Amino acid sequence: MVDWTEKYRPSTLSAVRGNDKARDALAEWAKTWDDHREAVVVHGSPGVGKTSAAHALAADMGWETVELNASDQRTSDVIERFAGRASKNATLAGSTGGDDTGGRQLIVLDEADNIHGNYDRGGASALTRVVKDADQPIVLLANDYYDMSRGLRNACREIEFRDVSARSIVPVLRDICRREDIEFEADALDRIAEVNDGDLRSAVNDLQAAAESDRRLTVDDVATGDRDRSLDIFPFLDAVLKEESAEEAIQSAYRVDETPDDLTKWLAENVTKVYEGEELARAYDHLADADRWLGRVRATQEYGYWRYATDALAGGVAAARDGQKGGWTRFNRPQFWPSSDSTADEVVRKVADSGGFSMATTRREVLPFLAAMTHHCKPRDLTVAMAAYYDLDEAAVSFVTGSGETTNKVESIVADAQELREEAMEDHSDAFGGEYTTADAAADDDSNGDDSVPETEASDDDAEATADDADADADDGQSGLSDFM
Known part of the structure; x- marks a missing residue:
């Protein structure tokens, strides 16, 4: 049987349901691409129509489509070889100049939120370079916008596709039933839409499953249990x-x-x-x-x-289990790193040095406060600010927030924090009208003699500069390092 989500995929942007503003913004981005030449990130929950909108846009514009998957092509050399080459290609139509579309190809890169810096051996930075230097329009598709690196987000425009309401899903289901010559009770379509509120693709899949055995759809044919989208x-x-x-x-x-x-x-x-x-x-x-x-x-x-x-x-x-088991069990959180004690000690030392606390006070009072503020990396901007201020790596962020060290969420937070620190250091080096060179540092060491600034004080100066820079970075939504001053 043909998959109805493919059979009835919109062939034009005007047929994309439930995200009129986002749809119009995407069309405007494409029409004006020659003026701005920026890539765009289309993000939102699975099943809201991101991929369909990208392909419908290409059809409307008369552009060829080149589709790549970022999660399958993660490393810097692979991304530059495939995505970079595609973004430079001229189409056959473009080489002849035979149409008014400029011979464009639309590069559609799916799962762009699944690439994370060192974890994918330079994939995020490579993709950032590609979108900045592309000669073709690029659409990046992502479920979670903030799982993308900060540099990549800053290099692209952003369009959010919101969950499709049940009210917008019902007309789509009704249209499919009429095309498939399926009789239906209105309450049955309402029920499918309610169960899948937000996810149009799942609603179409459920409709096909319910109508597979009969050409008449009733409420009794529709499963009554709500779809469980995520699981703790x-x-x-x-x-x-x-x-x-x-x-x-x-x-x-x-x-x-x-x-x-x-x-x-x-x-x-x-x-x-x-x-x-x-x-x-x-x-x-x-x-x-x-x-x-x-x-x-x-x-x-x-x-x-x-x-x-x-x-x-x-x-x-x-x-491996012999049948089902009942009762309540107190599950323990695992140790995500082999040397968790040394990780804890390192975090405590950094926090104590920055705040002028004793190790005991930090461990007993300050660390629980940080953990409560950034539990499971929420709010994200505050977690990024904390990681940048204390210069924490993945293991340290995991220790403080209680999140898994190897999750995309933690890795992207550490990557953003590192970018925040590097930007602040660059600004700090120009604070006195020029770049602070190695020769300048040597001269300072000679002049200071025994009164040279201790290493911990120099680190605090860098952190203060980082805080100033982060406060100015309002466009990215980061709260700044000053939260930890």
Whole structure:
């Protein structure tokens, strides 16, 4: 059977439903591209029509489409080879000058929020260079705008596609039913729209599933349970260790905002609280298998292997269980780094040095305060400011916020914090009318003698300069390092 989401994908922007302002902004961006030559980021939840809008735009403009996936082509050399080459290409129409579209190609780069600096070996910076130097219009598609690096965000325009309301979904479902010659009860379409409120693609999929066996659709044909879009880590542990089948557990794993690496650690930490005996032995076998696949990911940077790790850690561990289990279990947070004590000590030392506190006071009073303010990296701008002010790496940010060290969220926060510090240092070097050179530093050392500025004081000066710079950076929505002064 033909997938209805593809069969009825809008062929023109005017047919894109539920995001009229965003749709019009995208059309205006394309019509004026020769004037500004900027890339655009189209972001929003899955299923709201981002990809459909990009392809419909190309059709409206008479542009060819080149589609790439950022998560499959992550490293700097691959991104520059594929995306960079595509952004420079001239089309056959363009080479002949036979139309008034300028022979444009629309480069559509999906999952642009899945590239994170050092984690992807320069992929984020390479993509930033590509969009700044492109000779063709580029549309970046992303679910989470702030999971993209700050430099990449600043190099592009931004258009947000919001969740499609149930009121906007119903006319689409009604039109599909008429084209497919399906009789329907109005309440049935209303129910599908309500269950999938915000996600048009899922609504169309549910409509096709409900109408597959009959050409007449009633309320009774529509599933009554709400769609569970995302899953927190503790319900996930319950699902895998106590309740769900292997197939259901794998689907649950894809709804959790954690990497397979961190999910493996969560399960390894807590499986002994639920399993014992042969169950436990079988579960450990599957976790070991997941760890082998994760090792292959680290060795090859081939993230397609993540799916096999997910199958083993979720499906395998669930299949190791003898039936369902009940009751409530207190699950523990795993240690995300092998040397968590040294990480904690390093964070405490940096905070104590910056604030002039004792180590004991920092550990007992200041650190819990920072953890409460930035729990799970929210608010994000405050977490970026904290990471920049104290110069924290991924392990340190994870320790303070309680988030997994290898999550995209933490990595993007550290990348943005580093950019914030570097910009502040550049401004600080020009504070006295010129660049502060190595020779200047040597001269200062000679003149200061025994009274030279201690290293910790110099670090505080840099942090103050960083705070001033961050306050001026209002356009990016960062609250600035002054929050931690």
